[in-house]
Amino acid sequence: MGKRILTFIIIILAVSAHAQTLEECQQAAEKNYPVVKRYDLIGRTTELTVSNLQKEWLPRITASAQATYQNAVAAWPESIKSVYQRMGLDMKGLKKDQYKVGIxxxxxxxxxxxxxxxxxxxxxxxxxxxVQNDVNQYQLRQRVNEMYFSLLLLNEQIRLNDDVKALLLSSEKKLAAMVKGGTAATSDYENVMAERLGAEQQNSSLKAQQQMLQRLxxxxxxxxxxHLQKPKPVEVSTTTNNRPELSMFDCQIKLVEAKExxxxxxxxxxxxLxxxxxxxxxxYNIFEDMMDRKWTLNGIVGIKMSWDLSAFYTHKNDRERLNMERKMAENAREVFLFNSRLDEIQHTEDVDRYQKMVQADEEIITLRTNVRKAAESKLAHGIIDVNSLLREINNENAAKAQQAIHEIDMLKEMYNLKYTNNE
Structure with a gap:
């Protein structure tokens, strides 16, 4: 039983310690974003619309009922009526109140x-x-990219800040011993302590930003x-563009063709019929009804041809209007491809620029680290003052911070380029 509990705890810890990748965050965001529910709603709405249109082939049945009173009705001329009366026939004529229930x-x-x-x-x-929903879903990637790489940069800044605090604490302990031995002034010790407290204060601010962005x-x-996993550098092809916006423009043109x-x-x-x-x-038998005022069944069937010639009045203008819609969609696609090409060039140039910076950062950090170590040695021997050591520590930290920023920015531009071409 104890082994099972231990195994369960290990599994829980392993799951909680799993570092989320950029792709996992993007996929989770797409599934979590409320707009994903529109796919089902769009599909159901389309099927209902098509089903209603299919029912146009079913017979149209109209039931009606009416009762009317007329001031005049068809009647026998008096001369004919008197002839029928002499023959013993009562020709009443039609009633002025008439009724009808029909289909x-x-x-x-x-x-x-x-x-x-x-x-x-x-x-x-x-x-x-x-497809428009696909575009909205795809645009989530850019928002996830921004938050993901910003959080990575904060993590790096916190890590570097921790390194600086460790260096300052080490120097602080050495100076404390030197103060006791009378080889260093109390002001030097307090100067380093103040610098360490400032680093801790900055650390608290960075962690607050990290927590806020992590929650978002x-x-x-x-x-x-x-936990975030730093993405690996990627090589992106710039020969193809598979963005969903291109499919949207194609659908707009096909919709124009369907309207034509x-x-x-x-x-x-x-x-x-x-x-x-x-x-x-x-x-329908008026003469019979004029003689015998009773309700009867009446019916008529036939075939009918109709032709609405008024559709020709606006046909030319309607075709021209649809042609304008097609040209607008084609123009929107050209504008999108043009802007995408500009973004592609910018991201490619930025990637190259940051790669060169990262290569130079390694050498700069090595030199700054050597200078800082030499300053620590000189301080221990009383050759330099504390301010000189703090300056070299800050220079080393600034070099490491620049390297972290350049690396994160390089990765960000690589994935922005990937986003631009949908790869």
């Missing part, structure tokens, strides 16, 4: 391609919304981010 059925046989074109538009609009990144990713087909479908005639029936008074 009207319309069935489309040919719509010129309107329904199918509307379904294509609905599907293309759904696809465009999904954790909330953004939807997971606890405790729908525009042509509006010019075509429509063909359909119809059926009308009602129960009421009067019916």
């Amino acid at each position: 009207d059925v319309q069935q489309t046989l040919y719509d010129g391609g309107v329904i199918s074109s509307q379904k294509r538009i609905a599907r293309q609009e759904g696809k465009l919304q999904e 990144l954790s909330v953004f990713c939807g997971m606890e981010v405790n 087909k729908a525009l042509n479908a509006r010019l075509m005639p429509k063909l359909g 119809f059926a009308q029936g009602y129960y009421g008074y009067p019916g």
Whole structure:
């Protein structure tokens, strides 16, 4: 039982100590960001729209009921009415109050391609919304990159600050011994102590910033981010661009093409069947109803062709408007590629610049470290004062800080270049 508990504790510690990579944070942020829920909503909305359009082929059924009173109705001329009366027939004529309860059925046989074109538009609009969602999701990477590399830089600054504190504490202990031995002044000891306390104060400020940024990144990713793994340098190809924005522009152009087909479908005639029936008074047989005032069943079926010629009035302007939409999408793609190329050049140049700086930083740190060690030796022998030692310690720390900044900035520019080309 004890072994099981120990194994469980080891597993928990291993999991908690796992360092999150940049890719893991980006994937977690994409899954955690609320916009991911739109994919399901877009898909369901598109299917409902297409399903509703498909139902346009079903018969259109309209039920109606009406009651009317007319000031005049069809009636027999008095001369004919008197003839019928002499024959013993009472020709009443139509009643002024009339009633009707009926059903009207319309069935489309040919719509010129309107329904199918509307379904294509609905599907293309759904696809465009999904790609726009991809663009929003992809832009999260840039935000994660900013927080991730900023947090890495803070971690490096805290580590360097800890090194400086250790150096100052070591010098402080040596000076304390020298003060007791009468070989150093108390002011020198207090000067180093004040410098160490200042470093501790700076450390507290850096850790507060680290905690704040760590919480932001954790909330953004939807997971606890405790340890970050420094990304490895990457080589990015600058010959291809796979950004989702390019797919969005393609979808916009395809949507314009679908609208053009729908525009042509509006010019075509429509063909359909119809059926009308009602129960009421009067019916289609007016003469019968003039003699016998009773409700009857009446019906009519037929085929109908309609052609809305007014669609030709605006067809040319509508086509030109869609052509403008296509050109706007193409222009937006050109602008995006142009700006992406500029970003690519800038990131590439920055990577080269930081690589050269990092190479020079190694030599500078080596020299600064040698000078600092020599200053410590000189202080121990009373050749220099404490201020000279502190200056060399700060110079060494500044050189190490510059190296850390250059390394993080170089990695950041590499991954920004990767982001620019979606690799």
